[in-house]
Amino acid sequence: MSIRKIxxxxxxxxxFFSLPVMASAEADAxxxxxxxxxxxxxNADDVAKELANPNTALASIVFKNxxxxxxxxxxxxxxxxxxxxxxxxxxxxxxxxxSQIIFRPIIPITWNSPAGINFKNESxxxxxxxxxxxxxxxxxxxxxxxxxxxxxxxATNDALGKDKFTLGxxxxxxxxxxxxxxxxxxxxxxxxxxxxxxxxxxxSVQLFALSLLGKGWVVGSDPTLTYDWKQDEWEIPINxxxxxxxxxxxxxxxxxxxxxxFVDQNSxxxxxxxxxxxxxxxxxxxxxxxxx
Numbered sequence: 001m002s003i004r005k006i007x008x009x010x011x012x013x014x015x016f017f018s019l020p021v022m023a024s025a026e027a028d029a030x031x032x033x034x035x036x037x038x039x040x041x042x043n044a045d046d047v048a049k050e051l052a053n054p055n056t057a058l059a060s061i062v063f064k065n066x067x068x069x070x071x072x073x074x075x076x077x078x079x080x081x082x083x084x085x086x087x088x089x090x091x092x093x094x095x096x097x098x099s100q101i102i103f104r105p106i107i108p109i110t111w112n113s114p115a116g117i118n119f120k121n122e123s124x125x126x127x128x129x130x131x132x133x134x135x136x137x138x139x140x141x142x143x144x145x146x147x148x149x150x151x152x153x154x155a156t157n158d159a160l161g162k163d164k165f166t167l168g169x170x171x172x173x174x175x176x177x178x179x180x181x182x183x184x185x186x187x188x189x190x191x192x193x194x195x196x197x198x199x200x201x202x203x204s205v206q207l208f209a210l211s212l213l214g215k216g217w218v219v220g221s222d223p224t225l226t227y228d229w230k231q232d233e234w235e236i237p238i239n240x241x242x243x244x245x246x247x248x249x250x251x252x253x254x255x256x257x258x259x260x261x262f263v264d265q266n267s268x269x270x271x272x273x274x275x276x277x278x279x280x281x282x283x284x285x286x287x288x289x290x291x292x
């Protein structure tokens with residue numbers, strides 16, 4: 001069995017076994033969940049604030065259902081679209097010091113995506129990426145994180161991946177208050193191995209400015225700007241996001257929608273619009289107790 005096939009099997013296994021992580025609660029998550037059952041409106045605000053914090057102590061599973069419309073100079077580029085679901089467990093591991101290790105894999109499930117110069121529709125699981133960071137305990141609302149980001153050549157369809165292992169630094173700096181969350185989250189990835197023909201070197205910067213409106217509502221913007229050093233191309237969206245946190249059956253759920261309008265992209269072919277509907281149930285990270 002090839003290394004790529006082994007990685008695909010492990011990735012699918014992770015996708016399947018991630019759901020039963022809802023086993024036993026961390027201390028911070030327990031307190032919020034218990035309070036949420038007693039005071040649903042008030043504590044929906046607490047949970048909404050915690051989920052807006054990139055260094056959240058709450059474990060969750062994020063489902064991002066994205067629909068993209070494309071543009072470009074290639075023939076028929078303006079007629080293309082894609083549908084992708086991003087499956088993203090967020091797994092914080094608290095340390096005795098109050099700091100955390102946070103693991104966030106992203107598994108892209110592609111329902112349809114145009115590929116090649118003929119824009120043939122392709123489907124499957126694309127390359128899986130993850131970040132693994134150390135997040136020190138917040139001080140006076142200031143948050144930081146430092147770690148690595150990586151992408152694995154797990155695509156089940158050659159058209160959906162680059163056949164490259166990538167690795168690079170991941171940094172976060174921000175501030176969380178009762179009224180807002182602000183910050184910047186830069187990262188960079190280089191290819192370090194793999195059989196793909198095209199080299200990989202790109203930088204990403206996520207900017208976030210979120211307003212906590214109360215009653216579980218959050219409004220703001222968290223665009224991700226990307227620069228491809230190999231192609232000398234920017235991808236820059238204008239982003240608007242709205243979310244509402246609800247307590248359903250004693251469990252917090254965040255429902256959100258976002259719109260991205262891309263003011264810059266690959267001139268031959270790139271995204272013009274992206275619409276996303278996001279569902280995030282809070283879970284209990286049973287794995288966390290293995291590290292305590």
